[in-house]
Amino acid sequence: MVLVKMKKDKTITIDKLKLHRDPYLNTRVRVMSSKLISKDQYHRLLKMTSAEISHFLEEGEYKAQIDEFAVRYAGADLIEVALNNNASKCFQKVIHLSKGDTKELIQKYMLRIDIENIKTILRCLNSEIPKDEISLRLMSGCNVNKKNLLDLLKKKTISDIVEDPMFQNILPHATSSIPKPKGDDLTLASVENWLDINYYRYLMCIADKLPKHASEFKTFLRNEIDILNINTLLIMKNEGLEKKDIMQLLITPAADISLPVLESAASAKDIEGALDILINKTSYSVEIKSGIDEALKGSLKVIRRGLDKKLMKKAFLLLHKHPLTIAPVLGYILAKEVEIRNLKLISRSKSLNLPEKFIEENLII
Secondary structure, three states: OEEEEOHHHOEEEEOOOOOOOOHHHHHHHHHHHOOOOOHHHHHHHOOOOHHHHHHHHHOOOOHHHHHHHOOOOOHHHHHHHHHHHHHHHHHHHHHHHOOHHHHHHHHHHOHHHHHHHHHHHHHOOOOOOOHHHHHHOOOOOOOOOHHHHHHHOOOOOHHHHHOOHHHHOOOOOOOOOOOOOOHHHOOHHHHHHHHHHHHHHHHHHHHOOOOHHHHHHHHHHHHHHHHHHHHHHHHHHHOOOOHHHHHOOOOOOOOOOOHHHHHHHHHOOOHHHHHHHHHHHOOOHHHHHHOHHHHHOOOOHHHHHHHHHHHHHHHHHHOOOOOOOOHHHHHHHHHHHHHHHHHHHHHHHHHOOOOHHHHHHHOOO
């Protein structure tokens, strides 16, 4: 058992994970990875209508889900619910195939799905979107079942959700010294920020105790935190927030971008100064430079898209690295997440008659 000391005498305990090499798990995951949609297939999908996309998915990996839900849904709704259901089954299969501490690590990592579900519910809380439509957007995770998520949809306020036992236990070993937001501080943004900071700090505490052959997981996690910090910093800089307010929203200490660099960028007098620091003092200069003109005009979408693509390319590399370690397993989970995201993007964009160029620019292939 490893004790991790946090600020203000906050101490948590984390079991030291022993990740045994599992050739059987990796072989099965390799088979599952072979069924992911290829680059050529994406180019074909871009030319299809919504009906043709449904037919394409029905002929492949998504047949069972398309057939099951076609009675109740159609068009983009059918595709979305089929994708969510299929991804849930795939992720549950990976967990079922895993053993011991490997299974525990995967379950902890996949808390991200449960957290995204909670965020979706929070964002739709006061909207006029029907509950049935919101439930379409939820994906069964590994730690919270769909029924408990649907119970959250019955809540009336953010406070009701935060006080729910399921929310209280979503991150039982929260590593941040930041208390749960309450009172006047209880806003959608504050709750989302609390969930993100605690989730990533918790994973980093675990990653620090992993054996050497799982180092790829830690590397990817650090890259993911870097990109989250860059996006948050630039968004807040655009909003005109002061350094102290920006730093509270960043996940620190954590990743490869050092605390002094983040503080320097947060202290810059404007977004142009922050961009200049990030270009010169981080490994993300190419992605930031590619969208700097749009950023100075107030739009960060080009930078965000470039950062997302860089991160996902690293995820795809995990599929092919160290075949007997956990890296290909995590690579598959990430690649499946990207596939679901891509297919939803294509389907929804087609239903809204958005141009093919827009879809292609936002795909991660």
